[in-house]
Amino acid sequence: MEHQVEDSLLIKRYIDGDERALAALIGRHNQRISSFIYSKVNDREVTEDIFQDTFMKVIRTLKRGAYSEEGKFLPWVMRISHNLIIDHFRKNRRLPMFEGADSFNIFSVIGDEKLNIEKQIIKDQIDSDLTLLIEELPNEQKEVLLMRIYRDMSFKEISENTGVSINTALGRMRYALINLRKLIDQNNIVLTN
């Protein structure tokens, strides 16, 4: 909460022309956003590129005066980077081409495991809704959930990284899931694919 006020103040200063406010915003969220991107792309150079593109978009939006104060800054930036990550994977997706004869249809042998456009859109929407909901969780629960689900860490690794016991980490994960379900109920969100 404290952070949110400070972020909005910095944004206001930046829009008013104080370039140092941007440096402060980037410095504050650099690690979180970079780690988020890295957890998805697993490549240092691509992480740098997406981080850069994300903030170029942020800068343009803020300078155009198109930023709405309604949302929180960090979830907004995370959403931009999330969309850029999806673009990155779409661009790099190799699409093999087959020309099947009438007597033989290659698709009867090869199954298409990829989601169709509609399902992909639904999945993207669920992902972005979830990202916003996760942001609402208390920090310690959010931290454990992100490490477990998005970084695929074991509870032992989580306990080592957060400095709490495995049982505490397990408890935080449990409460994170309970609270997420509550948030989903409260907001009448339907998360199905």
Next chain:
Amino acid sequence: MEKLYTKNHNKCKLVKAKPETVEFLLNYSKSLKITKAKGISFESNMN
């Protein structure tokens, strides 16, 4: 006690964008000017 030859890889990677990237963004911001005319915004880069 059995000797373990596997390394315990910690999957938590906390990374940060390089200072050069941050520097580039700050310079980009300084050089970007947005002019609005008749409801249309024009972007210009002073670099």
